[in-house]
Amino acid sequence: MQKHILLFTVLCAALLSACEKTIDFKGDGTAPMIVVNGLVVPGKPVEVSVTKSQSFLADAYLFEVLTDAKVDLYVDGEFAETLDLVEVESSEIISHYYPDYSEWAFRGQTIAENGKTYRLEVAREGLQSVSCETTVPDEVELLAVDTATELIPVNHGTQELWAIKIKFNDNAENENFYRVQVDQITGVNKNHYLGEKENSDTIILGEQLALYLDLVDPVFGSTDEANEIVTGTPDNEYALFDDTQIGGREYTVKVGLPHNYNPYRPYPLDEDNGNFLERKIVFYALSPEYYEYLKSATNHFYYADDYFSEPVPVYSNVRGGMGVFAALDSVSCSFISGTYPMEGKVYVKDYRYGGYGYGY
Structure with a gap:
C-alpha cells in the first residue's frame, strides 16, 4: 500500500512540475x-x-x-x-x-x-x-398555468416549493425546443427598507431575472451521478428541453421555485404601504440556433476553470465570422401579491436590492 502511495505522490509531483513551463505567446492570433x-x-x-x-x-x-x-x-x-x-x-x-x-x-x-x-x-x-x-418558431400554444405551494423531501426534512405547472401544445410537424424562465420584481416601502415603521411614498424596486429553478420534470434530463463524482456535471441553468419525450401532444411541464427566493417576505402587505411581489413566468419556443447557443454557453462557463477538461467553444451560426443569429417566440403571465402600481407612489430602482440569475 505504501508503494502505491509513493508512486501516486511522485506522479502528482511530476504533473505539477510540468505545469510550471512557460510558453510565450507570439501574438500571431x-x-x-x-x-x-x-x-x-x-x-x-x-x-x-x-x-x-x-x-x-x-x-x-x-x-x-x-x-x-x-x-x-x-x-x-x-x-x-x-x-x-x-x-x-x-x-x-x-x-x-x-x-x-x-x-x-x-x-x-x-x-x-x-x-x-x-x-x-x-x-x-x-x-x-x-x-x-x-x-422563427411557430407561435407558442399555451393552454394553462397553475401554481401551488408544495412540500418536497430534502436531506434533513422538507422544503417549501412554489410549484409551477405549464400546460402547452407541442407541434408534431416540427422538432421543437423550449425554455422556462421565472423573473421576479419586489417592491418595498423605502421606510420599511430602512427599518422604520412609518410609510413612505417611495417604493424601492428590486429585479431578479431568470431565477434558479428546481427542474423536477423528466423532460429536463437527469444528472449523470457517476460522472458528477469525478468531474461534476453542469446544471441545466436555462431550464432547456426539447420535445423528444413529448411527441407532438399536450404536455404539462413542471418546475419549482424555492420560497427563499422571496426577499420580500419580511415586509407586510396592506393597502397603504405599497409593498408587493410580482413573479413573471415566461415560456419560450426557441430556434435550434438559440437552443444550441444556450447549451454551449452553459458548458463553456462550467468547464472554463477546469484545467483537466477540454475547452468548450460557444456555438455560432455566423458563417465566416462569429456570434449568433437566432429566434424565439414567448408567452408570459404574472402573479402579483399586493398592489402594483399604486396611485401616489414613486417607484425607484435599486440594483443593490435584488440581483440576477442566469439571464442570457
Missing part, C-alpha cells in the same frame, strides 16, 4: 472577424448588432461597432431590404460605467413573423463577409 448578434422576435423589426472581434489579450470591455457595414436581409430566400444603422439605448450597466458611449444597431422595416426564415448577408471593407440564418 486570429485575424479580426465580423461578429453578428441578434434575436428575431415575432411582431418586432429585425435588429442586430455588428461588431469586430478582438484579441483575448485586449483589455477593452466594449467591442468596436462596425457602423460602416452593409447588412442585407433576406426573407424566405428573397431580398427584403438593407438594414439601417440606428442609435439604440445602451444597457444600464454600460450607461453607468461609460456615460459617453453610443451604442448602435442595424434595424429594418421588416416585421418578423412566425414560421419565416430570415437570412443576413453582412459585408464590410477589409473584413471577410459573413452570413447567418434562422427560422
Whole structure:
C-alpha cells in the first residue's frame, strides 16, 4: 500500500512540475472577424448588432461597432431590404460605467413573423463577409398555468416549493425546443427598507431575472451521478428541453421555485404601504440556433476553470465570422401579491436590492 502511495505522490509531483513551463505567446492570433448578434422576435423589426472581434489579450470591455457595414436581409430566400444603422439605448450597466458611449444597431422595416426564415448577408471593407440564418418558431400554444405551494423531501426534512405547472401544445410537424424562465420584481416601502415603521411614498424596486429553478420534470434530463463524482456535471441553468419525450401532444411541464427566493417576505402587505411581489413566468419556443447557443454557453462557463477538461467553444451560426443569429417566440403571465402600481407612489430602482440569475 505504501508503494502505491509513493508512486501516486511522485506522479502528482511530476504533473505539477510540468505545469510550471512557460510558453510565450507570439501574438500571431486570429485575424479580426465580423461578429453578428441578434434575436428575431415575432411582431418586432429585425435588429442586430455588428461588431469586430478582438484579441483575448485586449483589455477593452466594449467591442468596436462596425457602423460602416452593409447588412442585407433576406426573407424566405428573397431580398427584403438593407438594414439601417440606428442609435439604440445602451444597457444600464454600460450607461453607468461609460456615460459617453453610443451604442448602435442595424434595424429594418421588416416585421418578423412566425414560421419565416430570415437570412443576413453582412459585408464590410477589409473584413471577410459573413452570413447567418434562422427560422422563427411557430407561435407558442399555451393552454394553462397553475401554481401551488408544495412540500418536497430534502436531506434533513422538507422544503417549501412554489410549484409551477405549464400546460402547452407541442407541434408534431416540427422538432421543437423550449425554455422556462421565472423573473421576479419586489417592491418595498423605502421606510420599511430602512427599518422604520412609518410609510413612505417611495417604493424601492428590486429585479431578479431568470431565477434558479428546481427542474423536477423528466423532460429536463437527469444528472449523470457517476460522472458528477469525478468531474461534476453542469446544471441545466436555462431550464432547456426539447420535445423528444413529448411527441407532438399536450404536455404539462413542471418546475419549482424555492420560497427563499422571496426577499420580500419580511415586509407586510396592506393597502397603504405599497409593498408587493410580482413573479413573471415566461415560456419560450426557441430556434435550434438559440437552443444550441444556450447549451454551449452553459458548458463553456462550467468547464472554463477546469484545467483537466477540454475547452468548450460557444456555438455560432455566423458563417465566416462569429456570434449568433437566432429566434424565439414567448408567452408570459404574472402573479402579483399586493398592489402594483399604486396611485401616489414613486417607484425607484435599486440594483443593490435584488440581483440576477442566469439571464442570457
